[in-house]
Amino acid sequence: MRLVPWQPDDLVRRLPDVVAVYGEAMGYRKELLETRRGYIAAHVRRPGFRAVATLTTDGQLAGFGYGYTSAGGQWWHDQVRSALSDAERRTWLTDCFEVVELHVRPAAQGHRIGSRQLRALLAMAAGSTCLLSTPEADEKTSRAWRLYRGFGFIDVLRDFHFPGDERAFAVLGRELPLAADRRDAAPAAERA
Numbered sequence: 220m221r222l223v224p225w226q227p228d229d230l231v232r233r234l235p236d237v238v239a240v241y242g243e244a245m246g247y248r249k250e251l252l253e254t255r256r257g258y259i260a261a262h263v264r265r266p267g268f269r270a271v272a273t274l275t276t277d278g279q280l281a282g283f284g285y286g287y288t289s290a291g292g293q294w295w296h297d298q299v300r301s302a303l304s305d306a307e308r309r310t311w312l313t314d315c316f317e318v319v320e321l322h323v324r325p326a327a328q329g330h331r332i333g334s335r336q337l338r339a340l341l342a343m344a345a346g347s348t349c350l351l352s353t354p355e356a357d358e359k360t361s362r363a364w365r366l367y368r369g370f371g372f373i374d375v376l377r378d379f380h381f382p383g384d385e386r387a388f389a390v391l392g393r394e395l396p397l398a399a400d401r402r403d404a405a406p407a408a409e410r411a
């Protein structure tokens with residue numbers, strides 16, 4: 220496996236694979252994925268966009284992650300902003316990188332690909348804080364939750380409902396930069 224940084228056009232070129240990995244990882248229906256495809260293609264043009272991908276030796280996409288600078292006028296930012304106090308907004312949203320997507324193909328999960336992607340993405344991110352949202356789940360049995368807690372993400376909002384989605388989400392955040400941590404270290408040749 221090879222972890223690589225992606226430029227916006229790299230992600231656009233692999234958009235069908237990106238959407239496929241996203242759909243498999245999240246278990247989403249085809250119709251929903253069609254809508255997401257358009258959003259993802261637009262996200263790559265946002266300020267502060269950063270992306271990483273994990274490729275197999277034969278070039279298959281095993282996982283990816285991306286984010287960008289969180290700013291007013293973005294749907295996710297505005298939803299989160301409206302649920303925070305003034306003090307929380309100042310703390311979390313003033314200079315914030317949003318981790319928008321982080322996914323690993325199910326067959327490849329559990330092998331530190333996600334943690335390497337997250338570490339590489341946050342190392343490239345601009346900002347003094349980062350935020351993400353993830354479905355509410357058992358913190359012990361959910362790998363995503365174990366990952367985010369292990370990276371020091373704390374609760375910003377719990378049981379939060381985004382309009383049009385019946386699931387409850389948590390918004391988690393942490394300060395940037397990350398401290399060095401060797402737990403998910405890749406061999407030097409693989410590091411982004």
Ligand SMILES: CC(C)(COP(=O)(O)OP(=O)(O)OC[C@H]1O[C@@H](n2cnc3c(N)ncnc32)[C@H](O)[C@@H]1OP(=O)(O)O)[C@@H](O)C(=O)NCCC(=O)NCCS
Nearest residue numbers: 244322323328329330331332333334353363365369402403
């Ligand atoms: C969540 C997801 C991206 C994680 O990727 P992954 O490659 O499967 O995860 P990893 O192998 O890196 O394992 C996460 C591990 O990180 C560990 N971890 C915690 N802190 C860590 C750290 N600082 N460094 C490295 N690993 C850490 C956790 O303990 C967990 O290990 P465990 O399963 O052995 O307990 C992936 O499982 C996935 O795509 N899931 C479905 C979609 C999803 O939930 N995406 C996130 C939605 S917001």
